[in-house]
Amino acid sequence: MSSSSPFRMQLVHLDLKGAPPKVLYLAEIFPLFHALGANGILIEYEDMFPYEGPLHLLKARHAYSPSEIKEILHLAKLHDLEVIPLVQTFGHMEFVLKHEQFSHLREVELFPNALNPHKEESLALVSTMINQVMELHKGIRWFHIGCDEVYYLGEGEMSKQWLQQEQNNMVKLCLSQMKAVASHVLIHHPNVKPIVWDDMLRGISEECLTESGIAQLVEPMIWDYIEDMDVHGKVLLMDKYRKCGFPKLWVASAFKGATGVNQSLTIISHHLKNNIQWLKVADSGPAEMLQGIVLTGWQRYDHFSVLCELLPVGIPSLAVCLQALKHGGYTDHVKKIVEQYLGMSDLEINSFMSESSGTFPGSDVFTLITQVSFHLRRSVDELLERNRYVTGWFSPYHRKRKMIHPVMIQHIQPDAVSLLTRWNAVIQELQAALERIFYPDAVEEWLEENTHPTIQKLQQLLQDLDAAIAAQS
Numbered sequence: 001m002s003s004s005s006p007f008r009m010q011l012v013h014l015d016l017k018g019a020p021p022k023v024l025y026l027a028e029i030f031p032l033f034h035a036l037g038a039n040g041i042l043i044e045y046e047d048m049f050p051y052e053g054p055l056h057l058l059k060a061r062h063a064y065s066p067s068e069i070k071e072i073l074h075l076a077k078l079h080d081l082e083v084i085p086l087v088q089t090f091g092h093m094e095f096v097l098k099h100e101q102f103s104h105l106r107e108v109e110l111f112p113n114a115l116n117p118h119k120e121e122s123l124a125l126v127s128t129m130i131n132q133v134m135e136l137h138k139g140i141r142w143f144h145i146g147c148d149e150v151y152y153l154g155e156g157e158m159s160k161q162w163l164q165q166e167q168n169n170m171v172k173l174c175l176s177q178m179k180a181v182a183s184h185v186l187i188h189h190p191n192v193k194p195i196v197w198d199d200m201l202r203g204i205s206e207e208c209l210t211e212s213g214i215a216q217l218v219e220p221m222i223w224d225y226i227e228d229m230d231v232h233g234k235v236l237l238m239d240k241y242r243k244c245g246f247p248k249l250w251v252a253s254a255f256k257g258a259t260g261v262n263q264s265l266t267i268i269s270h271h272l273k274n275n276i277q278w279l280k281v282a283d284s285g286p287a288e289m290l291q292g293i294v295l296t297g298w299q300r301y302d303h304f305s306v307l308c309e310l311l312p313v314g315i316p317s318l319a320v321c322l323q324a325l326k327h328g329g330y331t332d333h334v335k336k337i338v339e340q341y342l343g344m345s346d347l348e349i350n351s352f353m354s355e356s357s358g359t360f361p362g363s364d365v366f367t368l369i370t371q372v373s374f375h376l377r378r379s380v381d382e383l384l385e386r387n388r389y390v391t392g393w394f395s396p397y398h399r400k401r402k403m404i405h406p407v408m409i410q411h412i413q414p415d416a417v418s419l420l421t422r423w424n425a426v427i428q429e430l431q432a433a434l435e436r437i438f439y440p441d442a443v444e445e446w447l448e449e450n451t452h453p454t455i456q457k458l459q460q461l462l463q464d465l466d467a468a469i470a471a472q473s
Contacts, residue, residue, distance in 0.1 A: 019446070049087075084144055090126075249291065256317055315366065
């Protein structure tokens, strides 16, 4: 096992399109990022950037202010974390194209995900977005322009007409937009190198990529988040990009947000295996090309999907992955180091339950969400579906007709009231912990998605019980 990572840059990805943390929490967590081995952060702002002028409507209700952005950059610098901003400029444009004012720039009229690459206004829009972000990020070396998962490209009316011309094809359509955006960055900000996600490039032939000149404009970021990732295939892909003339490239693993769209707890073993596979790729691939690795922490699969694991829940996984990258693997020795950083006495990576909650920033959220995710639904279902008094004497048939044997009230009501009281106290504690880190809309969304449906079932049982008691008197 090596004692130093093959990756010169190890960046933590902050996906702000869901549950963006307050600056106060970033101030607490950045020192830990640095201590664990990170030396940069990739900030995907989405609607949390304070866009101005005609773009002001892109801002979320709790978007960071310009002074908060400056504070974030100051905190990053304080803890030796190089910042790379990420702005989507082709696919995943829902946060822009959902607005009526920009809906005419959609590739497909009905879908707000992809930008129409044929309209001059499209390039003007993303150029303005980039310029405004650049304005608050003086001195950066890289700028990530996204360009992944450009679904339905070629299916818009303008694209269909364009593709009918003999010299045109899908590859040309895709690369022309990437090149236009990258060229804007390089012309107006010559010291900044654009980065793109590589998935739209992977299937393009070496010949087409070489002839297009894209290799002189961008650095691709190869991403794969699965645990049994094909190492040899990734080495071949890196070699392909090298032959096409790309002087540098990046890779991206995941530490959370890649195992289920509504995942609430992080499967640490999955992400550890994924990062170990990337270590193998780094050991076999062209080392001189490799700029670094980004550990992605997705918060939503897209702008409209539900939240997956919140950042504090993913911190133990991030700690395991960063330290595994630093030490070349995950041994008992590395485990002890991780536990020390997290303030945990026994970190379990193969299941969700760990004996101690830890002392890292947000560890109370980690502990309470683990408790809720494991036991809330299970305990309520136990009462509603497996308690013999409820299933035998207060079934849906009884509840609808407000019927109950008087003796059964004392067998059901105390247990139901006790369970509701206990969970209400836990949820109240969790809400307070969440409110310290997140804005009100994120707190509301997480609780509504993950606690309300189950609590409402329990409350309904008690309401029906009260109605049945009232009907007897």
